[in-house]
Amino acid sequence: MLFVLHVLFLTDADKRIKVANPVVEMDGDEMTRIIWEFIKEKLILTNVDVELKYFDLGLPYRDQTDDQVTIDSALATKKYSVAVKCATITPDEARVEEFGLKKMWKSPNGTIRNILGGTVFREPIICKNIPRLVPGWTQPITIGRHAFGDQYRATDFVVDQPGKFKIVFSPADGSTSKEWEVFDFPAGGCGMGMYNTDESITGFAHSCFQYAIGKKWPLYMSTKNTILKAYDGRFKDIFQDIFEKNYKPEFDKLKIWYEHRLIDDMVAQVLKSSGAFVWACKNYDGDVQSDILAQGFGSLGLMTSVLVCPDGKTIEAEAAHGTVTRHYREHQKGRPTSTNPIASIFAWTRGLEHRGKLDGNPDLIKFAQTLEQVCVATVESGTMTKDLAGCIHGLSNYHYYTFFSNLFKKKNTIKISLSRLTKSKIYLFFLRWLLKSIKGILSVF
Template structure:
């Protein structure tokens, strides 16, 4: 049978460890037998990022802005142990943080729900979508180790030489200090993306920060969201029959845990990172979570919401079989192919992306699963298989 044709390439960002192995398997088993795959390949594996002084990450993000759609494998954000393990020149920042800063978008994450896996939060009936701000905060921070008594000041210097300063802390001994930042432009883009996504999906939008403590930093987020809603979206939301409201993040967490789901929950960068993992775990597995970065210009970058599955990778290096769940990475590929198809008017490619997801979900619902779902799926005929066996079962359904 003739392969499905593509017009415009995807930006393909390869990654690290076990997810890099799964990435190759998905292409070989699921996609390439059916699609004449066109991608522009960027190797974001940690070794290559180090060799290029992380320029490859910047190049990949810039090309994504040009082509409009990317798909990204999970990547390592190095710590001190990785510095030694990979003999790195420096402790490179999060590649996701770099990409998000360049695209200036919002990350939308939602669980992949299947029959037979009941969310641990029993009242959740519909998926909750996490809208995570994708710029600044701890992912682009500046940090110092304080090695003795000193005074830490926060200083603003304007082009005309005018300065404003505040003392952060008077250190009497060693410690740490951290500086975070954000911009009105990025916060506004975040808010606009959230309001547009909520309208597009006809879902209520919640936004939560901690402005009672962070009166200026978090308070600025709250102020910008409310202003954009009041001046641009209030009437549209009312006409669509959906609502927007703000609450403190601790109150939001309590509300979320007793809700039935079916709404968009907008959060700052780090809050969104943590809460999306909580949401994924509560719905079954970190590997059962979709993630897409949407920029204000309509650029899309699809990725898995989890990490590189290091523990399984070390077992793989020993020649052992692993049962790593490929669903999030598989849905990153299907999401990117679908969006590319929609932008290029390729109905057959869009249908293929839909069939990938349908076949994957049916494979799990019929009992063929990876090890992480063994204690979660309610099915008397369930069978735990390796990653490759799972992907071949999906391919058979296709």
């Protein structure tokens, strides 16, 4: 059925959507790597004629290249402005042993973000039939995570005896060094030194203000400046200065606002809110709170993740979840799995939509937006994977799709108002084809 649909669609549409400039593709690991390839072949390349600059970020090849492939992929993203990334493994001791790695390589996401800078924006994919753990969240909340420094580029250590922990700053101009005594250890313990830069914080601020303007939503920035008066105070001061000098008139025009809040106060406010705002977080705060938001809206499998660079032009889109190792282990044993592909599909659509905007390609933009709408419509019709079905029905095999379902023997139809999406006959056909194709993907995984 899927093959016939492909042939019919390509015959009606005559040709694929032409894309003028390349997109960087970063492949990944485990179950998401399998899903990624399926999405690319069945949904993307059958309909979009795009040159993909391919980089294999699977852990074996990262090890083979001493992680140079990760650096190369980030530099290519700088060159071509758009990247789509599959989920990847960040190795720990067990992974080093499992893969026989040369060393414990750093997080590829961390490496890429440190090269590109900018902000990771995460936003839930809303499906009306997926219940929210926080029912008051009737509209999306976008979280902007600073993608540089702090704990993620820190130097941490363990001490096993008494001694002084000091931090020294030696100016590059050769002037007198400054020294701070952090702690006098009476016995063993641990310590850490971390940093950030004015340049990176400034880029973070610009990305957040521009994103809020694009969404026409208010922006909140959260820190703990009452405790970290200098460190977090620097974030607060830079944000306020940039807002006053560059963005206040536009915010006033749109009748939106910017406000700094303490992180603990902000967390409480988020839970009480109905949504529709952008929340700017420092690196660690954003890491933690984005997962809380994802689960609060229903599932980590329904969360977009886009790194927006300070130039406002360069982005890298990815799924917010990991490589789904547990499902991959089952897949290796030949057992059925029910792995949610939607966040990976949205990684492709967000990247392609941005490519379309940069290139002035309305057909590509429409394709990306249509594919997203059909993903949501598919779930809202009742066709979904186990993680989403569990939110509604509990984990009964009756309510979700696996490889062994007899999906293609059924005459499944999805009743949505196709005419409200577009009046084009080609796109109407395309929508119907996508609905069935996405059902096919759900049935495979």
